[in-house]
Amino acid sequence: MDSNAQMRSQTAAKSPRSGRDYIARHGETVFNAAGRLQGEHLHTPLTRAGFAQADEMGRALREKLGPKPALTLWASPTGRALQTLAVIAEHLELDWHAARTDSRLVEIDTGDWGGRYYTDLAAEGLTVVDRATGLLHPAPNGEDYPAIAERVSGWLAETDGDAGDRLVILHGISSRVLRGVMTGGADLPGYGAPALPGLPQGSLVQIERGVETVLHRGAGHAPA
Numbered sequence: 145m146d147s148n149a150q151m152r153s154q155t156a157a158k159s160p161r162s163g164r165d166y167i168a169r170h171g172e173t174v175f176n177a178a179g180r181l182q183g184e185h186l187h188t189p190l191t192r193a194g195f196a197q198a199d200e201m202g203r204a205l206r207e208k209l210g211p212k213p214a215l216t217l218w219a220s221p222t223g224r225a226l227q228t229l230a231v232i233a234e235h236l237e238l239d240w241h242a243a244r245t246d247s248r249l250v251e252i253d254t255g256d257w258g259g260r261y262y263t264d265l266a267a268e269g270l271t272v273v274d275r276a277t278g279l280l281h282p283a284p285n286g287e288d289y290p291a292i293a294e295r296v297s298g299w300l301a302e303t304d305g306d307a308g309d310r311l312v313i314l315h316g317i318s319s320r321v322l323r324g325v326m327t328g329g330a331d332l333p334g335y336g337a338p339a340l341p342g343l344p345q346g347s348l349v350q351i352e353r354g355v356e357t358v359l360h361r362g363a364g365h366a367p368a
Contacts, residue, residue, distance in 0.1 A: 163308040165326065165351045166205060166215075169319050170228040171197035172345045172364045179262045181272070183254030183286070187223030197346025197362045198228040202235025204348060204360040205311070211236065216310035217243035218303075220250050225313045232311070248295040249322075251315035255286025277332060278342040280317055289321060289337035296322040316342065326351050 171194030175182035182188045190198070209215065213236060219225045226243070233240040257265060257272065265272050274281055282288045296318065314322065317339075323329075324338030332339055340356065343349070345364025350357045 161304065161306070161353075163306065163310060166309070166311045166348060166359070167319055167323055167326075167351060168201055168228065168232070168311065168313045168348045169316055169343055169345055169362065169364075170220075170222075170224045170313055171195060171231075171362075173224045175259075176345060176364065181254045181257050181260055181262065181265075181280075181283075182224075183251050183258045183283075185222070185258065190224055190227045193363070194224070194228070194345065195231060197364060198231035199235070200362065201228075201346055201348045201360055202232040205232060206235045208359065209236065209309075212238065214308050216306055216308065218249070218310055219243055219245050219313040220315060220318070221245040221247055222250060222315075225249075225315070229311075229313045232313070246299055248299040249312065249314045249318060252280060252292055252317040253283075253287035254280070255283035257283035257286065277335075277339070279320070279332075279335065279339060289332075289335040289339065292318055292321045293325055293337035297325050300325065316345070319343075323349065323351065323356060327354050327356050 171190045173182060173188040173190055173194055175185070175188040177191050177193070215236065215238060217229060217233065217238065219229045229243055230240045233243070262272055272281060320339040320342055321337055323340040327340065329338030329340060331337055343358070344362040346362025347358070348360040350359050
């Protein structure tokens with residue numbers, strides 16, 4: 145067993161956290177709307193549709209938890225994740241400034257493809273999206289899936305002691321891997337890491353004791 149798989153195995157072997165984890169995918173961005181790969185780009189602002197999706201998640205979470213719930217806030221340090229969190233936090237009447245960020249929650253590094261249009265890459269004969277899984281193929285000089293699993297597993301291990309419920313805002317690909325690790329999923333053939341099925345931008349799931357429930361399915365469409 146390689147070191148990455150061993151870390152994931154140790155994470156999965158721990159007793160599940162007593163609290164519930166709400167994992168959200170940020171709202172649509174200007175890059176999503178234009179059909180560009182954004183990957184690890186730090187700030188690609190939300191569109192009006194993206195803000196509407198964040199509103200929907202905020203309403204769904206308030207309906208479930210009520211105002212001012214005891215909820216630890218976490219986010220990727222990217223602008224799109226923090227913008228999404230700001231809207232949700234307003235619905236919950238929570239202080240956005242109390243949120244914690246971690247670079248291990250960022251999106252897949254798209255390497256040489258970062259910022260490029262999907263259509264341009266397709267015109268060059270490159271296959272960017274795996275149609276069978278909806279995952280992005282690793283880009284030249286980009287990040288592979290074991291590396292994503294390693295970093296999100298490291299974050300999970302370090303924050304295992306978080307008390308109570310928490311909300312985590314991140315990205316299309318990295319959230320799929322995080323959810324896969326948290327639910328003890330098997331590695332996908334050819335990827336070397338677990339990844340649960342993709343959800344549209346603006347989607348929200350609950351993971352409790354390793355079991356996932358979709359609370360709100362967003363209206364977005366972009367793979368990452």
